[in-house]
Amino acid sequence: MVLGLKTGGRLRENEEQTMEIGKRIQCLRREKKLTQEQLASALGVTSAAVSKWETNAAMPDVTMLCPLARMLGITVDELLDFRPALEQEEINALLEDRRKLFEEKRLEEAGASCEALLREYPSDLRLKCAAAGLYVMYLSASTEEKWIKAQLERAVALLEQSRESGDLELSASARSMLVSLYVMQEEMDKALAILDEEPKVKIDTEMARANILLRKGELDEAEKLYQTGLWSSVRNVTMYLVGLHHVALRQEDGARALERLEQAMEVERVLRVDELDGGAGSLRLLRAEVLCQEGRLDEAMEDLTGYVEGNLARWAKMSGGDEIRSAFYDKLNVRASGISTAYLARNLRTVLEQGESAGLLGDREDFRALLARLAELEAQ
Numbered sequence: 001m002v003l004g005l006k007t008g009g010r011l012r013e014n015e016e017q018t019m020e021i022g023k024r025i026q027c028l029r030r031e032k033k034l035t036q037e038q039l040a041s042a043l044g045v046t047s048a049a050v051s052k053w054e055t056n057a058a059m060p061d062v063t064m065l066c067p068l069a070r071m072l073g074i075t076v077d078e079l080l081d082f083r084p085a086l087e088q089e090e091i092n093a094l095l096e097d098r099r100k101l102f103e104e105k106r107l108e109e110a111g112a113s114c115e116a117l118l119r120e121y122p123s124d125l126r127l128k129c130a131a132a133g134l135y136v137m138y139l140s141a142s143t144e145e146k147w148i149k150a151q152l153e154r155a156v157a158l159l160e161q162s163r164e165s166g167d168l169e170l171s172a173s174a175r176s177m178l179v180s181l182y183v184m185q186e187e188m189d190k191a192l193a194i195l196d197e198e199p200k201v202k203i204d205t206e207m208a209r210a211n212i213l214l215r216k217g218e219l220d221e222a223e224k225l226y227q228t229g230l231w232s233s234v235r236n237v238t239m240y241l242v243g244l245h246h247v248a249l250r251q252e253d254g255a256r257a258l259e260r261l262e263q264a265m266e267v268e269r270v271l272r273v274d275e276l277d278g279g280a281g282s283l284r285l286l287r288a289e290v291l292c293q294e295g296r297l298d299e300a301m302e303d304l305t306g307y308v309e310g311n312l313a314r315w316a317k318m319s320g321g322d323e324i325r326s327a328f329y330d331k332l333n334v335r336a337s338g339i340s341t342a343y344l345a346r347n348l349r350t351v352l353e354q355g356e357s358a359g360l361l362g363d364r365e366d367f368r369a370l371l372a373r374l375a376e377l378e379a380q
Contacts (some may be wrong), residue, residue: 012194024079026054028072085124097132102138102341107147110138118158129162129174136181140347156181161366163194206231224331231329234271238264238283245286254294261287275326285351286309292357301366308348308370312377315344345377 029039029050040047043064052058069079076082086094094117094203101110114131121127139148150213159181162174175194180192187340210225241264248257268274284307291300292365324330349371352358361367 010376021080022054022056025068025072028074032072039071044072059353065088074280082192086121086127088126091127091130095130096151099134101132103340105141107142125162125165126167126170128158129170132158132162132177136177151379152181152185227329227331230271231273233331234267234273237267241267254290258287258290261290272328274324275328276332289356292360297361297364301361301364304352305370306359308374310339311344311348342378342380345374349374349378
C-alpha cells in the first residue's frame with residue numbers, strides 16, 4: 001500500500017514521499033535514543049524491516065502505523081505530516097502553478113491538475129473557493145462554448161460547497177461570487193435567493209472599528225480603515241451609477257445613459273480613484289459604446305484608446321513588481337495580479353472585437369491600428 005504524504009502542503013511524487021517518511025522515522029528514532037534493533041523488537045518486526053523503512057526500500061504496513069507512531073511519541077498524522085487543509089499561502093502557491101497553465105492555454109492540463117488537487121483535499125473549502133475563482137478568471141481562455149459552460153458549472157458547484165463554511169469571510173466571498181455567476185448564467189431567481197439569505201440589518205464593522213481606533217489614538221490604523229472604506233464606498237457609488245446607466249439604455253435614453261456614466265467618472269475623479277485604478281476601469285469602455293450609438297465616433301475612439309492604454313500601463317507597472325500607490329489613499333496599494341501582458345492584450349483585443357463599438361469603428365484606421373498593437377503584444 002502506498003501512503004500519500006504531504007510536505008510543506010504539497011503532494012510529492014511517491015518516491016519523494018517514501019524518502020520523507022523514512023527520514024522522519026530515522027530522525028525520531030534517534031531522538032528517542034533507540035537503535036533499529038530496539039525499535040524492531042518493540043514493534044515485533046525485524047531490524048531489517050526498520051532499516052528498509054529508513055532507507056526507503058519499503059513502507060511500513062498500514063497496521064504498523066499506530067504502534068510506530070506511539071513508539072516515536074507522535075500521532076499518525078504527525079508521522080505522515082497529514083493535514084486536512086492547506087494554509088492560504090500554500091493555496092496561493094499551488095494555484096499559481098495552475099494559473100500559468102491556464103494562461104499558456106494548456107487548458108486540459110490545467111483543469112486536470114486543479115481537479116487532482118481538489119481530490120487530494122476534498123474537505124478544504126478555502127481551496128474550493130480559490131479554485132472556483134481561478135476557473136472564472138480564465139473563462140476567456142477559450143472560445144469553445146462547451147468548455148466555458150463546463151468551467152462555469154464547476155465553479156458554481158465548488159462555490160455552493162464553500163458557502164456552507166463556518167468561516168464567515170469565506171462564506172460571504174463564496175456567496176458574492178455565486179450571485180455574479182448565476183447572473184452570468186441568466187439564473188436570476190437563484191441569485192436573488194442567495195441575496196434573500198443575507199441579514200437585513202447590517203453593521204459597518206470596519207467603520208465602527210475605525211472610530212474606536214481613532215478614539216484610542218491609533219491613528220495610522222484608523223486612517224487605513226477610513227481609506228479602505230472610502231475606496232469601497234466610491235466603488236459602490238460607481239456601480240449604482242453604472243446600473244442606472246444600463247436602465248437608461250433599456251429605456252432608449254442615450255443622453256441620460258451618458259450622463260450617468262459621466263457622473264460616475266466625476267465621482268472617481270473627485271475622490272481620486274484613478275490614482276490607484278490608473279484609468280483602467282470599464283467606464284471609458286461603456287461610454288465609448290454610447291458615443292458610438294450617438295455617432296460621436298472620434299470621441300468614442302478616444303475613450304477606447306484611453307481604456308486600452310490605461311490597462312496596459314497599469315499592468316506594465318504591476319508586472320515589474322511595483323505596487324501602485326496613491327497620494328490620497330496613501331495607506332493602500334494595489335499589488336501585481338500575476339496576469340501577463342500577453343494574456344491581458346488578448347483579452348483587451350477580444351473585448352474590442354466583440355464589443356458593440358466594433359461594428360461602427362471597424363473600418364477606421366486608428367481602430368485597426370489599436371487591434372494590431374494588441375495582437376503584437378499578445379504574440380510576444
